[in-house]
Amino acid sequence: MxxxxxxxxxxxxxxxxxxxxxxxxxxxxxxxxxxxxxxxxxxxxxxxxxxxxxxxxxxxxxxxxxxxxxxxxxxxxxxSPGLPSLAKPAATTPSKVSGKAAARPTSVASGHPRPLQLGLPALDAFPRKTWVRLAGRHLRSLDGAAMSYPDAQGQQSLRRAIAAYLGVSRGIACAHEQVFVTAGYRGALELICRTLLKPGEVGWVEDPGYLFARQFLEYAGMQLTPVPVDEEGMEVATGQQLAAKAGFAVVTPTHQSPLGMAMSLPRRLQLLDWASRNRAWVIEDDYDSEFRYHGQPLPPLKSLDRDGRVLYTGTFSKVLFPGLRLAYLIVPTSQVERFRNSANQLGGPGSPQQQATVADFMEQGHFARHLRRMRSLYAARRGYLVDALLQQFDDRLQIQSQAGGIHLLAKLTRRESDRTLAQAAQSDGLAIAALSQWQVRRSGHGGLLMGFANVTDAAMAQTLARRLQAAFQSR
Ligand SMILES: Cc1ncc(COP(=O)(O)O)c(C=O)c1O
Incomplete structure (x- = not known):
């Protein structure tokens, strides 16, 4: 040009x-x-x-x-090499997508970050220098232990750092022996499936709920029962009516994914009671509890777990960055041996040097500092996007006030297809997702899910909102 x-x-x-x-x-x-x-x-x-x-x-x-x-x-x-070909948006007009194509599993967005992408923390605010310094030290030292086979349960230094962090910040009393470092959340789910569940096992999942967990569990051969969520979280009584004998339930009690409410205390107790009586497992996905903008979070389910039925998972994807592919699973003491055997068969999360870097980052106080900074940064960035959307869309979108997390849900107030709108935005390079894709049973109006962590200022938020508006009009 x-x-x-x-x-x-x-x-x-x-x-x-x-x-x-x-x-x-x-x-x-x-x-x-x-x-x-x-x-x-x-x-x-x-x-x-x-x-x-x-x-x-x-x-x-x-x-x-x-x-x-x-x-x-x-x-x-x-x-950007990752940009879709914007010259021919007509080739991907949503109305032409067949039902079959729409049912194909969606993959987690990979490659170059795109505006409004879900699940991405603020990449510009990550303390790269500190990280590179810590990582460099491990790379340079490359001693015998670093070159040998790593512990399939995860580096001990990292497991200790995770146990200490959970004790202080989430009130979870656990020893490092109970911690399993995994390759992302799906690595934790795989370890659970292989250790405690049988193929064909029936399990409850939240509806709507985290799309990629549902897809993974289906892929792993589990038989899922979608259980509706209301303003108190998963409707446990409905789960009991639909599949009382289920062997497990997957929940996001702190900040329901994607609707954002917290599971009420009575529901938590009801779920734990059901699990204890049926010897079922509760998989608690505590994926973004670190970010909360108002109100106090309820303690995790794990801290109420008297009978050892809760498998607690957390991830470094949102508090550090998803390219790390590191998450963790806390298992009840009674199950440690079984999990160790499985972890040894599966080979563990790999990359001991990355794990050692995370451990140093936590132990030396950088992690706590980073979280503190991100909390106020995200509150501001969330505000930019909310304001811009309200200004641009008026009452066509209703922004759900979520107490935490790094994504927004904008509910559609008119009877419009959220998938059509999301695809129109995606053709313009905006990585927003349709709520209905995260839902098994359709109910109510659709919505749009968008990540705000990389919306750096009000001007950018306004530009994105205008782009979104233009994409909707062009469909
Ligand atoms: C609900 C939920 N659970 C778990 C995760 C963590 O996934 P991973 O550790 O594979 O990045 C995410 C990430 O976006 C999420 O949204």
Missing amino acids: DMQQLHPDRSHEAPIFMQLYRRYREAINTGKLRPGDRVPSVRSLASELNLARGTVERAYQMLTSEGYFLARGPAGTVI
Whole structure:
């Protein structure tokens, strides 16, 4: 693309950085610039167009933070290779997606982060320098123990750090022997399936509930009974009516995924009572309890577990970053031996050096500091997105006030298909998801799920909200 085509019009009322930003977007949308194409450096474009470097920088920052550009450091900036082909959105119009294709398992978003992507923490605010320093030390030392077979249960230093952290922050009294480090949450589910459950075993899952847990458990051969959730969390009595003899239940009691409410104390006690009487297992997925913006979280189910029926899981994906692929599972003392045997068969979570880095990060206080900083940062970023959506959509969307987490649920107030809207947004590169995809039984209006952790300021939130509006209108 000829640089002169980017020449801004000084008589135009839009600021120059905004004109530059729009020209690039248009060039990408019309296919003049394609994923992987290099863009000129800030310095050379500024000098070619006779603009201040700060002006070009501002446009580039917006394009990068919205996922159009990918900055590769000294290797230069390119149009994001992960961008879908925006030149031909018609090829993916939602109405043409067949029922069969829609039923195919959805995979967790991978590759380059996209705007509003669910499950991604603030990548710009991660303390990279500290991390690289700690990781570098382990890489350089590369002693015999680091080169030998690692403990399949996870590095002992990390298991101790996790046990100490849970004791202080979640009131869970456990020893490091009960902690199993796993390759993400699905690694924990796999360990549970292999150790305690039989293929074909019946289990309750929340409806709506975390899509990827449901998909994994089905893949692992479990027979799932979707149990509705209301404002108190999973309806345990309905679960008992539908499948009283189920062998397990998977719940997100602290912050229901994706609706966001906490499971009430009576429901928690009811669930634990059912599990104890039926010798069933409760899998507690405490995936984002670290982030809470108002009110006190209830203690985890695990802290009420008198009979050893709760398998507690947590993940480093939201508190550190998902590329680590590290999560953990706390098992009742009575089950430690069985879990150790399975972990030895399955081979463990790998990468002892990464685990040692996480352990140092926790022990040296960086983890607690990072969480404290992220809590206030996320409260602000959440506010930017909520304000921008309310301004842009008025009463077409109703934002659910969630007490915590790093995603928002915007309920549709009209009878519109959330899948159609989500696909229209996805064709424009926005990674939002449809609530109905996380639901087995359709009920009520649909909704849109979006991650706010990488919405860095109010201007970016407004741009994203406008893009969303334009994508909805274009469908
Ligand atoms: C409800 C829920 N559980 C668990 C996880 C953690 O998954 P993982 O550890 O595989 O990243 C997530 C991540 O997005 C989640 O949303």
